[in-house]
Amino acid sequence: MSVVRFAGIILLCFALLAACTGCWDQTELNQSSLVTGMALEPGNHSKYKVTFEVVNALETDPTKGGKGGTPTAIYSKEGNSIAEATQRINESLERMILISHIRVIIIDERLAREGIDQFMDVLQRNRYVREDVLVLVGKGSPASDFLRTVYARGQYAGYKIQMQVETYRKVYGGIPRSHLYDVAQVLLTEGRVLMLGAISISGNVEKSESIDSIKTIYPAAVVKMAGAAVFRGDKLIGYLSNEHTRMVMLASDYVYNTLFALPGSVNGSKSPGAVAVQFYHMHSHMHVRMDGKTPKIRLNVEGDGKITSLDQNIKLTTIKGYDKIEEMTREYVNKELQKTISYVQQNFGVDVFGFGQHYYRYHFRKFKPIAREWDSLFSKAEVEIDSNFTLRRPDLKTQKLEKDGIGP
Amino acid sequence: MNTDNMSFAGEEFYRLESVKKQFSSVFGNTADLAVVSVDVGHYKGLLCYLTTMTNTDFIIEHVLKELTLSEHKEPVSMDETFHLLETVHYAALKHETLVDLDKVMDKIVLGNAAIFIDGFPKVLVLEVRTLNSRSIDEPTTQNVVRGPKEGFTESADTNMSLIRRRFNNVKLRFEKFELGYMTHTAVYMTYLDGEVEDHILKQVREKLNGSQIDSLFDSARIEEMLHSKGKGIQLFPTVYSGERPDAICSCLIDKRIAIIVDGSPFVLVVPALFTDFFKSPEDEYQWVVIGTFSRVLRYFAFILSLIVPALYIAVTSYHQELVPTILLTSIAAQREGIPFPASIEILLMEITFEILREAGTRMPRLVGPTISIVGALVLGEAAVQAGVVSNINVIVVSLTAISGFVAPIYTFGSKVRFFRFGMIILASIIGLYGLVLGCAFLMVQITRIESFGVPYLSLFSRWDKRRVT
Numbered sequence: 001m002s003v004v005r006f007a008g009i010i011l012l013c014f015a016l017l018a019a020c021t022g023c024w025d026q027t028e029l030n031q032s033s034l035v036t037g038m039a040l041e042p043g044n045h046s047k048y049k050v051t052f053e054v055v056n057a058l059e060t061d062p063t064k065g066g067k068g069g070t071p072t073a074i075y076s077k078e079g080n081s082i083a084e085a086t087q088r089i090n091e092s093l094e095r096m097i098l099i100s101h102i103r104v105i106i107i108d109e110r111l112a113r114e115g116i117d118q119f120m121d122v123l124q125r126n127r128y129v130r131e132d133v134l135v136l137v138g139k140g141s142p143a144s145d146f147l148r149t150v151y152a153r154g155q156y157a158g159y160k161i162q163m164q165v166e167t168y169r170k171v172y173g174g175i176p177r178s179h180l181y182d183v184a185q186v187l188l189t190e191g192r193v194l195m196l197g198a199i200s201i202s203g204n205v206e207k208s209e210s211i212d213s214i215k216t217i218y219p220a221a222v223v224k225m226a227g228a229a230v231f232r233g234d235k236l237i238g239y240l241s242n243e244h245t246r247m248v249m250l251a252s253d254y255v256y257n258t259l260f261a262l263p264g265s266v267n268g269s270k271s272p273g274a275v276a277v278q279f280y281h282m283h284s285h286m287h288v289r290m291d292g293k294t295p296k297i298r299l300n301v302e303g304d305g306k307i308t309s310l311d312q313n314i315k316l317t318t319i320k321g322y323d324k325i326e327e328m329t330r331e332y333v334n335k336e337l338q339k340t341i342s343y344v345q346q347n348f349g350v351d352v353f354g355f356g357q358h359y360y361r362y363h364f365r366k367f368k369p370i371a372r373e374w375d376s377l378f379s380k381a382e383v384e385i386d387s388n389f390t391l392r393r394p395d396l397k398t399q400k401l402e403k404d405g406i407g408p
Numbered sequence: 409m410n411t412d413n414m415s416f417a418g419e420e421f422y423r424l425e426s427v428k429k430q431f432s433s434v435f436g437n438t439a440d441l442a443v444v445s446v447d448v449g450h451y452k453g454l455l456c457y458l459t460t461m462t463n464t465d466f467i468i469e470h471v472l473k474e475l476t477l478s479e480h481k482e483p484v485s486m487d488e489t490f491h492l493l494e495t496v497h498y499a500a501l502k503h504e505t506l507v508d509l510d511k512v513m514d515k516i517v518l519g520n521a522a523i524f525i526d527g528f529p530k531v532l533v534l535e536v537r538t539l540n541s542r543s544i545d546e547p548t549t550q551n552v553v554r555g556p557k558e559g560f561t562e563s564a565d566t567n568m569s570l571i572r573r574r575f576n577n578v579k580l581r582f583e584k585f586e587l588g589y590m591t592h593t594a595v596y597m598t599y600l601d602g603e604v605e606d607h608i609l610k611q612v613r614e615k616l617n618g619s620q621i622d623s624l625f626d627s628a629r630i631e632e633m634l635h636s637k638g639k640g641i642q643l644f645p646t647v648y649s650g651e652r653p654d655a656i657c658s659c660l661i662d663k664r665i666a667i668i669v670d671g672s673p674f675v676l677v678v679p680a681l682f683t684d685f686f687k688s689p690e691d692e693y694q695w696v697v698i699g700t701f702s703r704v705l706r707y708f709a710f711i712l713s714l715i716v717p718a719l720y721i722a723v724t725s726y727h728q729e730l731v732p733t734i735l736l737t738s739i740a741a742q743r744e745g746i747p748f749p750a751s752i753e754i755l756l757m758e759i760t761f762e763i764l765r766e767a768g769t770r771m772p773r774l775v776g777p778t779i780s781i782v783g784a785l786v787l788g789e790a791a792v793q794a795g796v797v798s799n800i801n802v803i804v805v806s807l808t809a810i811s812g813f814v815a816p817i818y819t820f821g822s823k824v825r826f827f828r829f830g831m832i833i834l835a836s837i838i839g840l841y842g843l844v845l846g847c848a849f850l851m852v853q854i855t856r857i858e859s860f861g862v863p864y865l866s867l868f869s870r871w872d873k874r875r876v877t
Contacts, residue, residue, distance in 0.1 A: 013833065026725050026839070028750065030743040034728075034736060057740035100729030101736060128729055159733070 037158030191356020
């Protein structure tokens with residue numbers, strides 16, 4: 001290749017540069033804003049009201065400090081579809097929005113009761129919305145209020161809620177898995193209904209909007225985990241408490257780490273937890289078979305754990321002490337699981353556990369004819385629970401500190 | 409050839425007067441030519457040499473003292489005098505006997521002294537070349553912590569001796585070539601006889617002999633020539649150059665050919681592969697794990713210096729979804745209020761750095777501190793505080809800059825720096841797609857390169873039976 005030709009090509013490249021810089025899909029970071037949270041509500045004038053939490057990046061940078069403003073700003077727009085409202089957000093916002101970093105999508109319960117299917121498509125179709133974004137139901141307050149709670153870490157609310165949900169699920173298991181792909185999975189699968197995480201607000205939202213609200217040690221409003229929202233088809237039918245949710249998750253093998261406070265036998269329900277045991281490596285297996293028209297379900301739960309507190313003195317120097325606590329745990333978990341299952345059967349009559357899904361996967365031909373009536377069959381199902389817990393260690397002390405007592 | 413000289417029995421006798429005339433007509437009035445009348449035994453003679461190619465002490469000590477043949481009291485014949493000089497007095501010096509005056513003159517230019525005897529047809533040519541050269545120093549471009557500290561100098565003789573003293577082996581050859589029709593620079597092809605492939609030797613010989621250059625002042629000049637031609641532009645160097653005798657010797661062991669150019673401290677090695685440019689001789693002097701680690705680190709740094717700025721541009725202006733949210737908000741916070749788009753910002757800083765580097769290499773040593781003070785201002789905190797560039801940009805450019813200098817061979821690093829600009833431009837036009845295209849293009853180019861028949865990526869490429877070496 002001659003020098004002239006080479007130089008010519010280089011020149012052409014530069015010409016290309018002049019023609020093409022700022023190509024159609026280029027977005028400069030300082031001319032766009034990140035959206036970290038999205039709340040969907042029924043609108044006052046139109047079908048939907050979409051609220052975006054838009055990051056004010058300068059305020060989130062700890063090194064630059066910002067000017068003491070809030071880390072995020074909330075913009076709402078009404079529209080007849082979510083896509084329209086999103087596109088029209090610039091009526092009130094000066095920058096282009098980047099929606100690829102949404103952490104949570106909060107659905108208002110009023111909207112959820114009407115059915116979520118009508119607007120899930122826009123979220124699933126858009127290539128910028130991640131599949132692992134959390135989809136939550138806002139219980140008791142308008143969805144946009146959840147984005148209006150400033151919190152002390154100086155980060156955006158969407159991030160706080162996401163972290164909180166993931167951490168809570170990891171250490172306690174009281175909220176279901178509710179990512180966007182979980183929604184798609186459940187909507188497409190047989191023998192299981194959708195369960196989304198529910199969050200609620202305690203405190204005064206109006207006060208919490210201001211950055212001053214985090215200058216006190218007691219935040220004006222706090223977003224709390226509120227268990228699970230149970231759907232029939234795509235419509236919200238009710239909520240499960242955190243405790244019930246945990247048991248549902250345990251039955252479906254989604255709990256990794258949790259803690260049971262086993263009640264003592266002395267004072268009834270006010271009795272102090274006699275023993276607290278923490279379990280990790282928890283597993284559950286289900287076996288479903290049909291006995292005529294009644295599903296017979298066997299549930300095996302097992303886990304390894306340690307003793308975290310001991311209110312009564314149970315001797316741990318011999319194996320008998322452990323056996324006793326393991327027995328107590330077994331009884332407690334069996335009772336609670338049974339309670340949750342019958343609660344769901346009576347109040348909702350939908351299979352949130354995925355027993356039907358299990359039957360569908362392992363006995364497809366037998367499930368096929370009963371697929372449509374599975375939920376009603378489920379509410380009459382007999383569940384037999386067989387749990388097996390192993391205590392691996394008593395932590396630091398083998399025994400509760402107590403004088404042995406001298407003399408007869 | 410010369411009508412002034414008397415012809416006798418087919419040979420020409422030199423007459424001193426005519427020789428002097430000849431010299432002044434060829435050399436003109438050059439100041440460093442010494443044509444001295446001396447006594448050679450009992451005869452009149454003439455000693456001719458260039459004062460710039462030797463020193464006076466050497467001439468007095470080794471040439472003039474012997475010339476008088478003081479121990480021979482009774483006169484001997486002219487033939488016998490010449491014979492005595494040749495075999496007894498100058499036996500220790502490298503010498504030869506010439507007849508042709510033109511050849512004698514060529515020899516004088518190369519640092520020899522010629523002794524003419526009045527009325528004698530032969531000329532005794534002695535090598536009296538003693539040149540002042542830099543003493544052996546630590547190499548400046550290839551430093552090691554552990555290992556020999558000697559580096560090559562500008563004198564090819566010294567360089568050859570540095571190699572020879574490491575190789576006490578009869579198979580080591582130094583094959584001499586003269587390149588440059590104006591300068592007659594000595595070039596030595598060094599190899600281990602019997603180890604090197606014959607076809608490679610043949611190719612190198614052909615290239616050296618077929619050179620058409622007028623002058624040769626540094627080995628870089630023939631580096632260009634040694635590149636295999638005919639396959640487009642050579643994007644990567646296929647000639648290794650080293651300043652360290654130990655590195656060159658280990659290349660010789662590896663069946664390579666070294667080329668020493670008189671006047672250049674950089675010795676070339678062919679054929680050179682991609683992997684050679686990531687080797688430092690120190691790797692072999694350390695624990696093998698540490699050596700391998702630092703070598704892997706160099707490959708990593710090479711990739712970093714090639715793509716980091718381009719990746720930054722592509723990701724922040726086209727593919728924000730690829731960056732973790734926290735990092736993206738942090739980058740966005742820093743980009744607030746910066747007047748330029750990311751690509752311009754990066755280009756600006758990269759060019760600033762290149763200017764700084766160029767100034768740092770070329771400036772007189774005395775103004776060195778000035779550059780480092782001013783450099784830290786334009787490429788550092790001050791630039792960030794002025795709101796011209798962002799912090800992350802400074803990090804990206806600095807990371808790229810230091811990674812660019814990790815390559816042990818400077819020429820390789822400088823080529824990579826050049827490609828980096830191409831990558832930046834591609835990434836700012838079409839984002840990650842452009843970056844991938846650029847990398848693919850480089851990859852294709854690099855696999856096409858051959859260095860004297862050896863594929864450039866030999867150690868990485870598939871084993872090919874046809875290419876067994």
